Amino acid sequence: MERNKVIPDNITEDDHRLFALLSVYLNHTSDFISKEDIEEIVNYGVSAEYAFSVVFAAALGLDIVDNPEDKDLFNNYFTKMIHQLDTNEYYSNPYFKNIRIPAIRIGNSELKYEQYKPYEGFVCNDIITTQDGRQIPQIGFFETEFMFPAILENNRIWMTITPNEIETMKEPVAKAFGNVLTFGLGLGYYAYMISEKNQVERVTVVENNEHVIQLFAIYFASIQKQSKNNDHPVRCV
Incomplete structure (x- = not known):
């Protein structure tokens, strides 16, 4: 898409509407969808990903059968927005495969494992932009429980290692070389x-x-002990 291309008002309105609906859902009812909901629809011969999309649309308050505007929103966004992810792909990531974090609390900060429930929706990658200018968020789900490391501050999640962090870190990891300086420790x-x-x-x-x-x-x-390259030290200052 051209950088200065004018985006039609209806597309901008669709973007804003969808993001507003997603914000409410992900912050308050992200585990609303159950295995039973998906299995009931899959029995009609569709994929789990499509079944999730349909139930997810209903959870957002969309009527994709009788409301033309809602149906258009579903068709323009959901096929590019919803992704069924494989737990094995992420558990085989070197960090997940090699690192085991302890359960520790110091002051207001706590290191522990959190989880996504089966069919819980979450942001899984950066927003993509279509040729016509639509901003499409990327929402993922697993069919089984997924455990991930997290830091909590005052009992609220502050930093995690989830598919979103892994996917959005791929480019900066690929480009790193020499002596690297980075700001913010996170979960390492x-x-x-x-x-x-x-x-x-x-x-x-x-x-x-x-x-x-x-x-x-x-x-x-x-x-450092678990690293294959112990001659590449990590120093925190």
Whole structure:
């Protein structure tokens, strides 16, 4: 799409409407859809991904049968928006495969595992833009439970390693080389992934949250021990 292309008002309105509906759903009822809901529709001969799309549309309050505007919204967005993901693909990621985080709490910060329930909807990648200018969010789901590392602050999730983080980190991980400086420790995903690259000599992480640094004082030592490339140290300052 051309950078300065004028987007029709109806498309902009559709974008805003969909994002507003998604915001409410993902923040309040992301685990609304059940296995039974999907299986009932799959019995009619459609895929689980399509069944999820139909139930998801209903959960957003859309009538894709009798309301033409809702039907158009479904057809223009949902086929490019909904993705059934494979837990094995992400569990085979080097970070998930090699790193086991401990359950630790220091001050207001806590390191632990959280989970996505079967058929729970979540953002799984960056927004894509279609040729006509539509902004299409990427929503994923698993058919089974998916466990992922998380840092909580004051009992609220602050940082996670989920499909969204993995997918959106692919490009910066691929481009890393030499002596790398990165701001923000998070869960150490970026630091670990690039430390495994032969093109990377050293990784320095700048982090201003003392509790997070303390959480990872032992955890990062564990990462170093489990790293295949121990000559590529990760240093947190």
